[in-house]
Amino acid sequence: MRRSCFSLTVVIAALAGATTVAFSQTVPASQPAPSPAATSKPSAGSGNDLLVFEDIAPVVVSAARHAQRTDEAAASVTVVTAEEINLFGYRNLSDILRAQRGFYITSDGLNSFLGVRGFMRPGEWNARILVMIDGRPTREPIFGQTHLDQDMIVPVEMIKRVEIIRGPGSALYGSNAVFAVINIITRDGADVKNWGELKTQGGNKETARGEAVFGKKFNNGLDILIGASRFSSQGDDDIRYFDVHDADRNYGHIRDSDYEGAGAAFLKMTYQEFTLEADFNKRDKSNRAATYLASWLDPGRMAEIRDDVSLKWDHNVNSDQSLHALVYYSHYSYRQYWGLTDPEPYTYWSTAQSHWLGEDIHYDWKTSQKNRLIFGAEGMQTLSTQQRDFDTLNGAILDVDPSVNWWALYAQDEYSPTKWLTLVAGLRMDKIQRFDPLFDPRAAAIFKLGNSDTLKALYGRAFRAPNLYEMFYSSPGTNSPNPDLKPEINDTYEVLWGHDFKNGWHSETGYYLWRMTDAMGDGVKENALQTQNVGTMWAHGVEGEVQKNWANGARVRVSGSLGRAYDQNNDRPTHSPDALLSLAGAVPVYKRTFLALETQLVGPQLADTGDKSNITYITNIVLTSKNVWRGMDVQVGLYNLFGETALIPRTSVWDQSQPWLREPGPLLMLSVTYRF
DSSP states (O other): OOOOHHHHHHHHHHHHHTTOOBOOSSOOOOSOOSSTTSOSSOOTTTHHHHHHHTTTSOEESTTTSSOEEGGGSSSEEEEEEHHHHHHTTOOSHHHHHHTSTTEEEEEOSSOEEEEETTBOOTTSOSTTEEEEETTEEOOOTTTOOOOOSTTSSSOGGGEEEEEEEESOOHHHHOTTOSSEEEEEEEOOGGGSSSSEEEEEEEETTTEEEEEEEEEEEOTTSOEEEEEEEEEEEOOOSEEEOTTOOOGGGGGGEEESOOOEEEEEEEEEEEETTEEEEEEEEEEEEEOTTOTTTOBTTBOOEEEEEEEEEEEEEEEEEETTEEEEEEEEEEEEEEEEEEEEOSSSOEEEEEEEEEEEEEEEEEEEEOOSSSEEEEEEEEEEEEEEEEEEEEETTTEEEEEEOOOOEEEEEEEEEEEEEETTEEEEEEEEEEEETTSOOEEEEEEEEEEEOSSSEEEEEEEEEEEEOOOHHHHHOOBTTTBOOOTTOOOEEEEEEEEEEEEEOTTSOEEEEEEEEEEEEEEEEEEEETTEEEEEEEEEEEEEEEEEEEEEEBTTSOEEEEEEEEEEEEETTSOOOTTOOSEEEEEEEEEEEETTEEEEEEEEEEOOOBOTTSOBOOOEEEEEEEEEEEEEETTEEEEEEEEEETGGGOEEEOSOTTTOSSSEEEOOOOEEEEEEEEEO
8 A cells, every 4th residue: 555044145155255256157067968868978069069168057968868058958957966966965866856946855754755846746656757867767667656765776976967857848758757857967987086985974863874986987988887875774763743642553652663774786887889877776664654554553664676777879970960779677676564453453565566678769960050850769668567465364455467568759859040049849749558649749939138148938748647556556445446547638838037147146037837637636436545537737836046156166046936736626735835945055164164054945735634734944054074184075964954843744644644744853964985
C-alpha cells in the first residue's frame, strides 16, 4: 500500500563590495555537452560560439537538446553548479531543489515530494517532474517516480551541474515532464584534480557518511570517473505528536523508527564518441510517520534498489550536423513491511520489481545561420514487472505483472529571422500501450530587447500517463485498481522578463497560467482509495528573482512566488501554498572561508481535514574552509533549523492516522574532504 532577508542581502553586498568589483550575475558553466545525452564534447556548430558567451550567461543543454545560453532557451532556466552544491553543503537532490524559485519540499516520512509553483499531489512520488541523468530519464514504469533523497541515483559529489527547466517539457521528453525537467550533468574524470577525493562526514543522531571519487583523463583520450558513497543515520529517537493521546498510538510517540541507510556507486567512461555509464543505489528507510496506517509500535521499514547501465554515441557528421544515440537498461526493486493490528496483530508486505529498456536517437541540424532543426525518436519496453503483496494473516493478496511499452517521434525548429527575435516550434507524438496517440505541441517567441533585456512568450502542452500502480494495484479495503484511467493533459502559458543591471545584478520576473484536464487524484470506490480522473485543475501566479555573484565568491539570490491552484469547483487542493519566499547567500569571512545561509518560507498548506498548516521556515547554515591544509577542505553544516516547529499536512486519511506530520529536527554535520 505505497502511497529577514533584506538585512542579510545588504550585509552580503557590503562585504563583497569592500573587497572586489561586481562581475556577471551567474557563474559561467563548464563547456557543455552537445545534448542532454552527450558527453562534454562540443556539438556541431555550437562549441566555439558558446565559449564566447560563457562570461555573459550560463549554458544549458536540456531546454532544446543542444547547448545554448539560458537567455536563449525557451523556458525559465536555473543552472546549479558544483561550486554552489559544495558552498551550500547540499546533500542530495532534495536539498538542491528546495530553495529554487517556485519549488518546495514536503515528506510523508518515507520519501520527499517536490511541489512546483504552488501545486503538489502528495503520494504520487514526483511523477509530474522528469529527472534525467546526463539525458537519460530516471522514471520507472510501476510508480513513475523520481527519487530526491539518499535514494538519488548518483552521489551528489558526482554532479557537475543541475539544469532546472521550469514548465512543460513533453514536446521533447514525453510523459512526466509536466511542471519541470531536471537534468543532472555528471562530472568527467578530467574534472577531478590529480587522481581523487575522499570525504568523511559525521554528526548528531548517529549520522555518518563517507564518499570516494577517482577520476582521470589519460593521454589516449580515455576519461574515467568512479565514485561511491555510504550513508547511515539513526534519526530522531522519539517523534512526538502532541495531539495524539490514545494507547493504540503509543500515547503520541513513534520511537526508534527513523533509521536511514543508503549506498551508491557510479561509473562513467568516455572514449572518443562513446560514453558508458553505470550506477547502483540501495536505500533502507524506517517508517518515521507510521505511513499506511501502520502500528506505531511496529511502523516497519522500506528497502529500494536501483541500477542502470547506458551507452551513448555522439557523432559530429560535420560542422553543422550531429547524431546522438542512447540505449539503456534499468532495474528497480521495492520492498516494505509494516505492522497492523486489526483484527489482530500481523505484518503486511508490499513489493514491486521492474526491468526495462530505453532508447533515444536524434539528429541536430543547423540548416543555416538562422535556423536549427532537431528531430528524433524515443522508446521504452518493459522486460518484466511485478507487484506482489502478502501478509502473515491471509497469505498472498496481490500478484500482477502488467507491461507497458511506448514509442515516440518528435521535432523542434528554432528560427531567428533577426538578431532580436527567435521563434521556436515543436511537436511530439507518443504512442503508449493502452492509450490513444498523444500530441504535445510547443511554441515560443524570444525577444532580445537591447543588451540588457530578454522577453519570452511561451506555450507548451505536457502529459502524464497513468502508471502501472495507479491502474492495477489492489489491496482489500484500502486500494482499488482503475485500469480505465486516462492521461492527464496540461497546457501552460508563460511570459518571462529577464534584465541585466549595469552593476551586475540580474532579475527575472514571470507570470504563468496552466490548465490540467483529466487531472489524476484520489477518489473512493467501494470504501477503498482509488486513483481517478477527478476533473480540471487550474493555477496561475507570478514569480520573481534577483541575484548577483561577486568575483571573491560572495553571492546572493532572493526569489518569491505568489499564486493559487484550484479545481473545477473553485476549491483549493491540499499541500498547495499560495506563497513561497527563498533566500540564499554566501560571504567570505576569512581568506578561503565562506559562510552560507539558505532559508525558505512556505505559506500555509491546506490539509484534508480542511485545516491549514503553519508557515514553515526551514533554514540551513554552512561554514566552509577551503584548502586549509594540502588539499583538505573542512565544512560544518547546521541543517533543518526550525524544522521541529513545522507541521505539514499528512498525505491522506488512508496513509496516516495523525492529521499533521513533523519535519526532522536540526542536524549538525562536520565534513572533511581531502583531494589528492
